[in-house]
Amino acid sequence: MHQRRIAAGSGPGSGVALFLGSASRALSAIGALLFVWWAATDGTGLVSSVRFPSPSETWVAWQQILWEGYGSARWHEHVIRSVALVTLGFAASASLGVALGLAMGSSRTIEALVNPAFLFLRPIPPLAWIPLAIVWLGLGDSAKGMVIFVAAFVPSVINSFSGVRQIDAPLLEASAMLDVRGWRYWREVLIPGALPSIFTGLRLSLQASWTTLVAAELVGAVAGLGQILNQGAQDIYTAMILVGMISVASCGWLMTLALGWVERRAMPWRAH
């Protein structure tokens, strides 16, 4: 009962206020980062632009991709393609992953059955699936989706699993005593009890989706942020790589904010 007390005075802020709060904090952090970057490169020349691009070079690369395009598409086309791909892969794998994790957590039989395959397939790099994905699914979006799916699956499973196992034993006992079974048991006991951990997993899955994008877009991308990174790497165009990185980072960050918003909605009983 004591976890409430910490934030009790302030009360839960509205979603907008929280968003603005974290946004302004992030903006100041970004501002500081920009300054350090500028000072280290353009400002003092401490870091030569051979090692790391300067803000001015990055600005030029940004203009180039924004207006002329790079890697066979313009910036907004890359962004739209990637966001769509990631959202799809993430949604599919997160929902299946959470379901499997919960199932494994709730039944030792399922855990024992699934574990060998899961433990074995898990450490295989998403990159390694690319040739098989190409063979099985061709060069379309489904192959990329598969690679993203594989990558995002694991964190969802593991965290949902351990989330269930961490639920206080008295609570599980109480629900057994109240004869809550089946779907209700899942919806009203297991899922809410595991929810904090599930969301940890979702955050990691979201990250895995984005990080795998680069690998996935080796599977012949017409456009996509991974394409900027691949092409930039081939061209040793560090400023453009940085533009790609910043784009990926911003997209991922925004999607995490959205996830955080959902998380607060989903767990109203927590004092935030």
Next chain:
Amino acid sequence: MATIEFNNVGRTFHQGDQSFVALKGVNLEVGDREFVAIVGPSGCGKTTCMRMAAGLEQPSAGNVRVDREVITKPGPDRAVVFQQFALFPWKTVWENIEFGLHSLRVPAKECTQRIEQYIALMGLSGYEKAFPHQLSGGMQQRVAIARAYVLDPKVLLMDEPFGALDAQTRVAMQEELVRLARRHPRTVLFITHAVDEAVYLADRVVVMSRRPGTVREIIDVKSIREAEQWDALPCIEDVMDQPAFVRLRTQIGKLLREQQGRGVH
């Protein structure tokens, strides 16, 4: 019909390589619609007994039967109020109380009515939408009690349910429990560390001995209560003034003190 039987029940725990006998040869029969209270020194195995009756734990020896059936798992025929109340942090007061009713397929309208009744009874009005973490300790325990009562089960298992309540609420709860028990008699196994509570509520009081826990003595209260017509008395204080009550309390207190033995001087 609902009886509880402990047949030569033993329970051994393992702590690392050591094993440690918590209960040994416990024999006890709780008759249909009988109210049995268990008292005993701390750590003697009261909670363990109750968990076995609830089906949350298995005996290492012997067995526990409810209605002649050996207990292997929990079921809604036996409602439990835990020593640590185990409310669902993600459910509001209302939802916590409502939770078990769903499994019983009580019609929605009756559900609402029963929940409202117990919320009022437990002095929780106005807190229907609060989450457990927003309640005081005593309020949380009242929710836990409401959650069990509302089911109206054949067997009620209660582990120090009034421990965290303030004196007044406690008296009110005890009186309410007596009223319920007399009006709709049901089988109750009740653990407490307050001797007067045990004598006031129970038909029989079981005194357990310390480690390894076993039944030390069983004291019949019902015959005296019925003989002296305690139930006719208006309130608990009046009952407690009865010489028979005082005598019983002293007798059980003495038994308990004998069990206390070493440790706390």
Next chain:
Amino acid sequence: MATIEFNNVGRTFHQGDQSFVALKGVNLEVGDREFVAIVGPSGCGKTTCMRMAAGLEQPSAGNVRVDREVITKPGPDRAVVFQQFALFPWKTVWENIEFGLHSLRVPAKECTQRIEQYIALMGLSGYEKAFPHQLSGGMQQRVAIARAYVLDPKVLLMDEPFGALDAQTRVAMQEELVRLARRHPRTVLFITHAVDEAVYLADRVVVMSRRPGTVREIIDVKSIREAEQWDALPCIEDVMDQPAFVRLRTQIGKLLREQQGRGVH
């Protein structure tokens, strides 16, 4: 020197968009080495008061001072026994008790000696290496009490510390607390829902009113105790037989019942 002052303390909680006044205008002064007990209906804000004295929560209005300093954060000068005992599940009994001593830089040898002393005192011998989940509820609470006592702090804050104890242990603990309090007097703020416990232990008893919680009345016990020389009596039962004790208990009980009001009938 250690005093506790509540100066016009208020505390408001927010529940969704509603705000809810839990405490309002609480004024109380606990003198140096004084033992003050707080009683009050469930949910009236006793725990909240104590958390503010502990520095775990900030008042919405007014302030709480210890030794004239406004409390802003917790410190080892004030030991707390929580209503829910908050033992560390990953530490053994011994380690739990030892935890606070480290911060005080007590020499290792004295540490061991003090821990052993309290383990024996609390009847926990043989359980030094057990983890909390292997203990019964009462035993856990005794560990929590030992963890606070062993620090020998100037200010002791106790929130229903004996709530989960069986009657015998409880009496032993109360006697022990009185003995400690008289031998090495220290400033104690003690929350309980048992009126006789409050009268037996405290120099003054504070009765709080329900929602919004505030100080309803303060009853001086010390002067009567000293006048009637309770401390000379051998045991608690003897004290409770004193007419002055019974009178005080009845007076406070009545005050409490007045506060009870609605809810529990």
Next chain:
Amino acid sequence: QPTELTEIKVSYQPALYWALPFFVATEKNWWAEVGLRPVFSVFPAGVPQMAAAASKSWDVGATGSVPAVLGFLRFGIRTVGLSNDESGTNALMASQAAAQQFVKNPASIKGQTILVTSNSTGDFAVQACLRKYGLSKSDVSIRNMGQAEIISALSSGGGALAGLWAPNTYQVEEKAGAVQLCSGKDGGVIVPGALVARGDYAQQNPENVAKFLAVYLRAWSWMHANRGEAIAMMRRFYEQGGTQVDDVSLQKEFATRPTFRLDQQLARMDRSRGDSEMDGWFSQIAHFMRGTGAIQNAPASNAYITEAYMKRVNADPKLREFANRTN
């Protein structure tokens, strides 16, 4: 004077024809004869190879022409010689299933998807081939993929057309029945391979660079004179690099990829009558790279191609003799 060997850091990519001389020279212990002790670092592709130059991980080496130009622009890498002419082995390939149709009617390539590693010599060759067929880049859709992924796609039917280079071309020919439609050579362009040196290293150690070139040239001289033995070594070298191709393909490497003796190198680099032949080849490459957006401006070829080191080899009778030795 074996104790006085100078260390030189040499970089290359494994299992490539133009890297073979490093292997041969090491097996034959020729480095020590000129007083060098090579330390090799091996890179999976030209890009990380060039990038590693930034941290001085290597001094000299060989690489593709595209990385050579990039390496100059980004890190001041100099091109000091030609490794080989790989025009015949950078090619547009068709999958087994699609080959018939495209061989019969190259015009049907219009509208198809071609898998290429963009901004590579393979890409360069494919564009030359398209020009030969009278098509432009906008007539087809180009997909950028790594070579390994292209191999998977082409052999599983995921793609019909692709730009590859050797020995990847052999892999798809041997194991998936793919067919070479048109090479860079057929498209009328020259795809050179470059011998490179880090700019500052070359300036400070011209002698070592010259020695390095001499060793490289000698290896080719020897291999052309001892083809049988050379093929056996090549097989070992390729296997060490994880590539297994059959003898036919190994023979084909020698048959289709001309290398350059010292005099031939000098001739290609000769600027006495304006731009050298090699300037022309690299200018085309740089122009192509500008077209792909990899670089903003094509650098003047005389900024990075220096014949000075080759001339140095020629000027030193001992080194010249060493470079041309066939035993």
Next chain:
Amino acid sequence: MVPARLSATRLRMLSALGAAGLVLFWSVAAASGIVPRTFLPTLRDVLLRLIELTHQPFAGNTLQNHLLSSLGRFAFGFALAVAVGIPLGLLMAWFRAIDRIVAPVFEAVRFVAPIAWVPFAALWFGTGIGGPVLIIFLGAFPPVLINTYRGAQFVDRKYIEASRMLGAGAWRGITQVMFPAALPSIVSGLRISAGLGWQSLVGAELIVASSGVGYLMVKGQAGLSTATVMSGMIAIGIVGSAIDALLRRMQRAMEARRGL
């Protein structure tokens, strides 16, 4: 109800059943011919190739030597991730100020794929061990940090409060209360992190390629030898599982100690 523990034999039986299912699925898929044998070799092909690789060098080394050099890089990068991630996560949960500085930057940077850093790693470290270690670190670090941080944040407040009341400062509060309380979550993080670190290996081995399982797999892929690629996957799978088994053993020991 807390899932009941299964007897050891039953557990082994079920695990064997699960493994058999995996093998069966594979065999049926390979035998059906839906996928050409070049791309989905049979289990037999792969096992033979696997055995062959242990004594016959491919891409310059035997399988075990490739594994060894990969493991070296992995150990380095993973150890670094753990050494930085756990303390930082705990500090962020304890001190708001650190949280505010680190969180926004970290929240953004973690979305950039480790292999996207390959060009920079190559620029900064060249052929040194630093490049691969950086890549593996970037892969392994985020889950350690996130799980530590969130695990620590969701520790029941009553424990934190108890430790503060008992006079424990930041150091003891973090090491003796927050850390053990968050341990289950941290170990989950380590499991994910070991997996991701192991996966970043392929990226890491793109920088300096002359050894490593990742290198072996890339080479196998280019040589259209799916059996070699799968041998690499199996090797990675086995070693990864072994690491994971170790961590899970830790996790179970902890659960048992706390009576979960």
